[in-house]
Amino acid sequence: MKNASLLDPIEAFVSAQLSACGDELIYHNLNHTLSVVQNASRLADHYRLTDPDRFVVIAASWFHDLGYVNGDPAGHEQRGALIFREFANRLVIEGDLIERVTNCILATTLPQKPTDLLESIVCDADLYHFGTIEFAEKDLLMLEETSRRLKTDIPAGSWLSGSAKLLRSHQFCTPYCQDRLAAQKHENLRQLEARIQAAFEADQ
Structure with a gap:
């Protein structure tokens, strides 16, 4: 599967998880996540990211707040990264993409300290x-x-x-x-x- 096609099952999975929360999450809900994905896509276009890099920032944007579905705000980035890793194991993802997506999710932890462009894009997309x-x-x-x-x-x-x-x-x-x-x-x-x-x- 090409990287772009992997985003369809990711979108479906995260959307279902967040929709199941109902009104529990007034801010950290599907609307927020969709907004972050849109922001990340805008930045990815501006920086003309390659297909693998674009996959990294979009996938991280989908999962960055998913840790809110099973716990308090503290540590939600780590939980979101873990949920992504578990989900990614079902997909055929090549090379170091899983690690790079995980790093982008963790980079959104406040205070943000991104170490490269992709992490910076996800941090800015979030806020x-x-x-x-x-x-x-x-x-x-x-x-x-x-x-x-x-x-x-x-x-x-x-x-x-x-x-x-x-x-x-x-x-x-x-x-x-x-x-x-x-x-x-x-x-x-x-x-x-x-x-x-x-x-x-x-x-x-």
Whole structure:
């Protein structure tokens, strides 16, 4: 089988796994994964990746958050990599592709520390929304998912402060994202800081 054709069973498997979670995962669901795959595909096109390299980043994007289906956020990258390895053993995957996909999945662990272009692409595909106008909406979904998992209401000011801290510490890894997303990411941070200030003043 050519690498591209292996993506069809991967898509079917991951989609079924995430769909079975129902409403449990408000953010780390199939919609998020599809978005990451789309972002990775955009970056793969820009960098004109070879067929094997493109398979690596797309496969890793499909599996990068699959560890959420069987555990808490901590360690979900390792679980996702393990699920991929177990699934990949059913397919005929040549050479070191399994290892390279696994490395890309693990590279998305925060703080991200990619070691090559492919890992950088998957990292940026995962957090692409940090530099888009969708950031606020997706951050709200993260808050709702976290609140449900912890079974508690998280104070808005506390959550916003954590989100702002994450944006300040984050750096896009690829020149493509650095060039195209930096301005909106800066604006997203500005808006967060304004909301934090408003929440602080409301508590006074």
